[in-house]
Every structure is written in structure tokens, then in C-alpha cells.
Amino acid sequence: xxxxxxxxxxxxxxxxxxPSAHAASFGTLxxxxxxxxxxxxxxxxxxxxxxxxxxxxNGSAWIAGNSTISGTYPYNxxxxxxVYDIFIDNQGRLWFSGxxxxxxxxxxxxxxxxxxxxxxxxxxxxEYFFKAKDGTVWTFGYPExxxxxxxxxxxxxxxxxxxxxxxxxxNIHCFTVDHTGKPWIGSDNNEVAYWNGSSWVRCDPPIPxxxxxxxxxxxxxxxxxxxxxxxxxxxxxxxxSGTWTLMESASDSSSARPISSLKVENGPDxxxxxxxxxxxxxYYEDGIWKKTIPSPIxxxxxxxxxxxxxxxxxxxxxxxxxxxxxxxxxxxxxxxxIEAAKKAADKAALEAQEANESxxxxxxxxxxxxxxxxxxxxxxxxKANNAQNNSWYTGTYGGxxxxxxxxxxxxxxxxxHGS
Numbered sequence: 001x002x003x004x005x006x007x008x009x010x011x012x013x014x015x016x017x018x019p020s021a022h023a024a025s026f027g028t029l030x031x032x033x034x035x036x037x038x039x040x041x042x043x044x045x046x047x048x049x050x051x052x053x054x055x056x057x058n059g060s061a062w063i064a065g066n067s068t069i070s071g072t073y074p075y076n077x078x079x080x081x082x083v084y085d086i087f088i089d090n091q092g093r094l095w096f097s098g099x100x101x102x103x104x105x106x107x108x109x110x111x112x113x114x115x116x117x118x119x120x121x122x123x124x125x126x127e128y129f130f131k132a133k134d135g136t137v138w139t140f141g142y143p144e145x146x147x148x149x150x151x152x153x154x155x156x157x158x159x160x161x162x163x164x165x166x167x168x169x170x171n172i173h174c175f176t177v178d179h180t181g182k183p184w185i186g187s188d189n190n191e192v193a194y195w196n197g198s199s200w201v202r203c204d205p206p207i208p209x210x211x212x213x214x215x216x217x218x219x220x221x222x223x224x225x226x227x228x229x230x231x232x233x234x235x236x237x238x239x240x241s242g243t244w245t246l247m248e249s250a251s252d253s254s255s256a257r258p259i260s261s262l263k264v265e266n267g268p269d270x271x272x273x274x275x276x277x278x279x280x281x282x283y284y285e286d287g288i289w290k291k292t293i294p295s296p297i298x299x300x301x302x303x304x305x306x307x308x309x310x311x312x313x314x315x316x317x318x319x320x321x322x323x324x325x326x327x328x329x330x331x332x333x334x335x336x337x338i339e340a341a342k343k344a345a346d347k348a349a350l351e352a353q354e355a356n357e358s359x360x361x362x363x364x365x366x367x368x369x370x371x372x373x374x375x376x377x378x379x380x381x382x383k384a385n386n387a388q389n390n391s392w393y394t395g396t397y398g399g400x401x402x403x404x405x406x407x408x409x410x411x412x413x414x415x416x417h418g419s
Contacts, residue, residue: 026327027317029046029313031053031316032315034048034055034300034313034315034316035047035049035313035314036048036083036313037086037302037312037318038087039088039304039305040306041306043056043088043092044056044303047094047096049300050079050081050082050098051083052067052078052112053067054067054094054112056114059337060334065114066114066115066116069111069119071120075108075110075120075122075123076120077100077101077123078108079097079099079108081101081102082098082099083098084097084098084099084126084128085127085128085263089111092113093112094111095109095156096110096111097125097129097139097141105142105145105146107122107124107144108120109121109122109123109126110122123144124142124143126139126140126141126154127140127172128174129156130175133266136155137155138153138154138155138156138175138177139154140185141154151168151172151185153183166198166200168200169202170187170189171187173187173212173214173262174186174213174214174216175216176217178222179218180222182195182197184216186226188213190205190209190211190212190228191205191213192226206226206244207233207236207246207249208249209230211228211229211233211234212229212230213226214262215260215264215274216264217264217266223240226238226239227257227258227259227274229253229257231253232251232253233251233252234250234254234257235247235256235257236256236257236289254277258274258282258289259275259276259277259282259289260274260277261274261275263275265302265303266304271283272284273304275302276291279298280292280293280295281295281321292326293325297312298315299313300312300313300314300315307344308340320336322336
């Protein structure tokens with residue numbers, strides 16, 4: 001059952017907490033070898049690089065999620081050798097894909113729950129999960145026992161994945177989805193292609209020469225970015241209106257390579273985030289790449305939450321990047337979370353009111369396109385409450401107005417409980 005918690009009540013709860021409650025547990029994890037982190041509407045979840053251990057952040061401490069999973073043969077294996085990637089679905093379940101036997105490329109895919117037994121649903125291996133602008137989770141991977149012979153692209157349907165009917169034309173090294181919903185793929189041989197609805201269409205190489213395409217990303221205006229390098233070249237290019245434009249290049253492997261990670265995430269403000277070759281973070285904004293100050297810990301994985309806070313994980317530590325500063329175990333971290341919660345709720349309430357005023361009927365603003373327009377905070381509005389409640393009053397903490405009882409908050413006591 002989903003429990004909606006009003007953001008203003010949560011902020012009051014957070015304000016009554018002692019800062020030491022955050023300081024004592026936020027940056028130091030309950031164990032080691034944590035290497036995967038993901039977020040969804042304020043819920044932060046981490047796993048180790050293998051096995052079933054998982055923890056979620058409840059606003060004041062890391063809480064152990066249920067690590068038991070069920071399944072029937074052949075869908076009954078746990079990711080004992082590796083966890084490829086993770087994401088949180090709309091029911092609050094943590095989906096994983098990984099490896100249980102590296103000798104024979106034996107994969108496993110399923111989900112964990114907070115308080116109930118999870119489930120293995122497939123022996124397909126998905127290497128990367130990407131949330132598109134419309135909220136759809138896309139992925140690519142390979143069948144059980146396969147090693148790069150049948151590269152497959154698919155999308156999440158709520159209880160599993162549907163695959164495109166045609167294999168990709170090359171081994172997939174990186175992935176993105178444009179604003180029209182088309183998946184794009186890149187290879188380690190300077191190849192890029194996109195799906196046109198029935199087949200894969202190859203593009204011209206984005207970078208001169210033979211390069212590995214390390215990263216693909218979609219900008220706020222819908223253009224595609226490709227980042228590439230090999231031993232003797234590096235660079236990045238933008239694809240717009242059918243043409244690649246080389247933005248920067250160099251005759252070495254890293255100086256013109258703004259990010260090095262396959263994984264990129266888009267923040268609520270449109271920034272594209274990735275990991276740099278030096279192990280820090282870089283983001284794309286206003287046509288250029290900008291680097292953050294160095295991270296206080298190594299970066300095994302990162303996630304951008306619904307207010308734009310970037311969380312990074314590395315072995316035994318977690319850090320958060322908030323408005324130009326890094327936080328680990330500091331007393332000011334809880335205050336920053338409260339501030340972020342206020343800003344997020346105010347922004348959501350203002351956007352909700354604007355959308356409501358422009359609607360032609362009194363229907364739920366989410367049903368009039370708010371969610372489909374890719375608003376990152378749209379999930380903080382509960383559909384059922386909105387459908388029955390169109391009464392508005394002045395918002396708390398500076399928000400212009402909000403629908404009675406409909407705003408769920410940012411860094412909240414988790415709304416999801418396994419069922």
C-alpha cells in the first residue's frame with residue numbers, strides 16, 4: 001500500500017530531528033563494497049556490487065531492505081557475481097539485473113522490496129537502466145549464456161521488460177533515449193544508431209577516426225551528445241537536425257573527454273550529469289561542460305534525485321553534492337535537506353497551480369499532461385487525492401498554492417511498503 005505523506009508535515013518532522021542523527025549515519029554505510037545507488041522521488045537505495053544486500057535512506061538512517069527473493073527455475077538465481085544496475089519502479093520496488101555465474105554468462109533480473117520477499121523474473125541480463133523524459137525505463141542487455149551476439153534493447157512494462165523485435169546492429173556500449181522516445185545506441189567502434197519504430201538506422205560517425213563511444217546523452221533541447229576516446233584521440237559532438245557537430249577534440253585519450261561514464265542522469269533543471277576521467281562529476285549546462293569541485297570520496301556510482309541533489313557511493317561511504325558543496329557526515333547536512341525539501345515542494349506547488357489554471361476542466365492536472373511533460377517532481381502529487389480534491393489554499397514555506405492533501409515531499413519517510 002502506498003502511504004502519502006504531506007511534505008509540510010515531513011519538513012516539521014525533519015526540523016525536530018537532532019542534526020546528529022543525520023551526522024552519525026549519513027556518510028558511513030553499514031558495511032563495505034557498496035557500488036550501486038539510485039533514487040526516485042526522494043527515496044535513495046543502494047546495493048553492494050554483488051549479492052542481495054540492500055539499504056534505503058529514510059531521512060535519518062540507512063535501513064536494511066528485505067534481501068530475500070523467490071523464483072522458480074530457471075528464474076531463481078541471485079546476483080552473486082555482480083550487480084549490473086538498479087532502478088526503483090512506481091511501486092517502490094528496487095529492480096536489479098546481475099550475474100550469478102561469470103563462467104557461463106548466467107544472468108538474473110528481478111526486484112527487492114523493503115519489507116517483503118522480492119522476486120527473480122528473468123534470466124536475461126540488462127547492463128544499464130535509463131529513465132527517459134516521459135518516465136519510461138529503457139535498457140539494453142543480452143540473453144542467458146550470450147556474450148555480445150544478440151544485443152537487445154527493451155523497456156520496462158511494470159512487471160518485466162518488452163524487447164524491440166530487431167537486434168541491435170552492433171555491440172552496445174552506451175545508450176540514451178531522445179525526447180521523441182527513440183532509443184539511441186553507441187558502440188566501441190565509433191558507431192551510433194537509433195530506432196525508427198521498425199528498424200535500426202545508422203548515423204555517420206560522430207568523431208573522426210576510430211574511437212570508442214563511451215557516452216550518449218540527450219540535452220534539454222532534444223539534441224544528442226556523443227563522448228568518445230581511444231588511446232590517441234578524444235572528443236565530443238552534438239547531433240542536431242541530422243548532422244553531427246564536433247565540439248571539442250584532442251590527440252590524447254582524455255583531455256577532450258568531459259565525462260567517462262556510460263551512466264548519465266538528467267537533473268530536474270535539465271543538467272546532464274556524469275563522472276569525469278579524474279573521478280569527479282561534470283555537468284552539461286548552457287552548451288558547455290562544467291566540473292564540480294573534487295568529490296571527497298571515490299565514485300563507484302551516482303544518482304540525481306528529484307531536487308537536483310547528486311548522491312555518490314563508494315565502498316563504505318556516501319556523499320551528497322548540494323548547491324556547489326559536498327556533504328558527508330556534517331551537522332549542516334540535515335538543514336540542507338530541509339531547505340531542499342521546501343524548495344522542491346514550493347516549486348511543485350507553483351507548477352501545479354499554473355497547470356491547473358491552464359486546464360480546460362477540473363480534472364486532475366496530472367491527467368492533463370503534467371506528468372507526461374517530464375516534470376521531475378510530478379510524482380510527488382498523488383493522483384487519487386488530486387482527482388477528488390480541487391480546493392486550493394496558500395502554500396506553506398512560500399509556495400503560491402497547493403491542492404489540499406496532495407503533496408508528498410522530497411526526502412521523506414518512504415511511501416512504499418512491500419506487498
